[in-house]
Amino acid sequence: MDSIVLNCHKKLLVSFDCAAMWVRDRSALLAALSLDATKNEYLRNAASDSGAVIDYKDWQLPLGRRFRALKLYFVLKSFGAVGLRAHIRNGVRLAQRFEDSIDASSLFEVVAKPKARFALVCFRLLKGGDEANELLRDMLNDAGEIHLIHTRLNLGEGEGVRTVLRLAIGGLEMQDQHINRAFSVVRLAGLRVCDQLGIQF
Numbered sequence: 001m002d003s004i005v006l007n008c009h010k011k012l013l014v015s016f017d018c019a020a021m022w023v024r025d026r027s028a029l030l031a032a033l034s035l036d037a038t039k040n041e042y043l044r045n046a047a048s049d050s051g052a053v054i055d056y057k058d059w060q061l062p063l064g065r066r067f068r069a070l071k072l073y074f075v076l077k078s079f080g081a082v083g084l085r086a087h088i089r090n091g092v093r094l095a096q097r098f099e100d101s102i103d104a105s106s107l108f109e110v111v112a113k114p115k116a117r118f119a120l121v122c123f124r125l126l127k128g129g130d131e132a133n134e135l136l137r138d139m140l141n142d143a144g145e146i147h148l149i150h151t152r153l154n155l156g157e158g159e160g161v162r163t164v165l166r167l168a169i170g171g172l173e174m175q176d177q178h179i180n181r182a183f184s185v186v187r188l189a190g191l192r193v194c195d196q197l198g199i200q201f
């Protein structure tokens with residue numbers, strides 16, 4: 001592997017936006033993106049000329065950048081690796097809890113199973129197809145207590161590409177009771193969808 005990029009604004013408790021990137025060898029980036037400072041005199045300074053600092057302007061298209069690292073620094077300082085691990089593990093555990101409820105229900109099925117590991121659960125109403133799942137999404141989002149987005153996934157033979165709903169868990173204060181509540185809200189809306197579309201289950 002030559003590089004890793006991750007969105008810290010997903011699960012690492014920093015607000016949008018903050019992406020971290022590691023590269024094994026920065027020379028390819030520099031060859032593609034760096035400006036020749038000798039032709040842009042105003043960019044020159046002693047620290048850069050001596051090689052004492054890394055000039056991140058040479059790693060990207062714009063020259064300027066916001067100080068996104070500061071908020072990440074404070075999160076790392078206040079939570080530490082131990083605290084962040086605990087936060088991530090809690091999110092995965094809660095996703096597993098939601099997944100278990102979905103699994104145990106006769107209304108829904110979990111799709112793309114290993115997703116709970118990323119604190120994300122993809123699921124859908126077992127019956128009623130895309131129409132039912134889109135209605136369920138709109139019903140939940142209009143009610144406003146939870147917010148879900150959908151995606152289209154290829155569910156394989158006999159199914160093809162289908163609409164599924166995604167429950168993402170990211171908040172610091174999330175606890176079991178919120179997951180229980182989310183499932184109960186999803187289940188009740190699922191029952192209403194079946195009722196409305198005349199789906200037998």
Ligand SMILES: *Cc1c(COP(=O)(O)O)cnc(C)c1O
Nearest residue numbers: 006007008009010016017018019
């Ligand atoms: C977050 C996310 C995006 C958007 O990435 P940003 O860097 O936040 O713009 C796109 N696709 C998926 C699956 C994501 O989770």
